Amino acid sequence: MKGYSFKIVLFSLLIAVFFVSCKGKSKANEGSKVDEISIRLPIPVVNGDFSPYYLAQDKGIFEKYNLKVTIEPGSPELNPVKMVGQGVDQFAIIGGPELLMTARANNVAIKAIGLVHVNANFVTILTKKDSPYKKLSDLQGQKVGFNYGHISTDVLRSLFLQENIKVEEVDVGFNYNLLLADKLPAQWAFTTTAGLTLRERDFEFNDISPADYGIVTHGHTIITNEKLIRENPDLVKRFVSAIIEATNYSVVHVNESIEAMQKRDKEFSASLAEKQLKLINPTILNNSEVLWIDAALLEDTKNRLVKLKIVPENFDLNASFDNSFLKEYYKK
8 A cells, every 4th residue: 555655645746736836827718618518427326436526516627627517327227328329418437448348349439538447346246254155166056146237247257257157147236135135145246335335234245356367357437429529529628637637636635525425415424435435546546647548458358348249359449449638638
């Protein structure tokens, strides 16, 4: 964690310098019209992953870039890929690059404009601590809880295929009652959500992480519509700049991130929020630059999806994202 602490200190200094230098300056594009846009989240509840977007609203960062932003909750019916692909929302957050590639393989005209969490490895398999299921091989022939349509499904299927483990899939979504009642040997989870919330209820678990078997996964990916990139690149540029600034701010100002979550959900536990951010923020700092998309990092993801026959072997990875707005921000 030493490197993480050093990065936090460095970010603190940079953010302090940034805000001092911006004092008294006019807003970006002062005098131009304010664009009203929406960003679709992947789930309908408040979560630590979303603190940069909450802070971008609360701290006037969106406003600085002449953006009036509505943050919309996601759901199976209002999923981010569909809503951006159809042009209902201008931007969205999806669970990971797997969903991006799957959508593009199905001719959905979206592109990634930012990768938030690098080497995140949020996907895990939970088994009860006192159960006989301690390692992956123990699950041979057993029932495992999946969430069909969720990013974890592709990750778990890749893991079981790679290790030649045959399981019976049970679609349980976000419901963990069967696992808790010992009626299901194992179930998918995110380390940042159920992996924390269930333990806060005094349940004890074993974690079987795909990362321990060489399957490294990344996290939230920011997408937009290809048409918007073509027709209004300035809007995309301002949005990307705002998110970079807000993300930098959120990593440094943990207490304010927690307050932003609780502002939107008074029942949100401060201790849970702090635990989430301790897992989430280091994955943001894993990146060479905040939001940067490195094609080399995503090759393994593509290859996993090819093996699962979700994307074709000739899938054009580089065409699935656009780094030009990030390059302009970082002057690369």
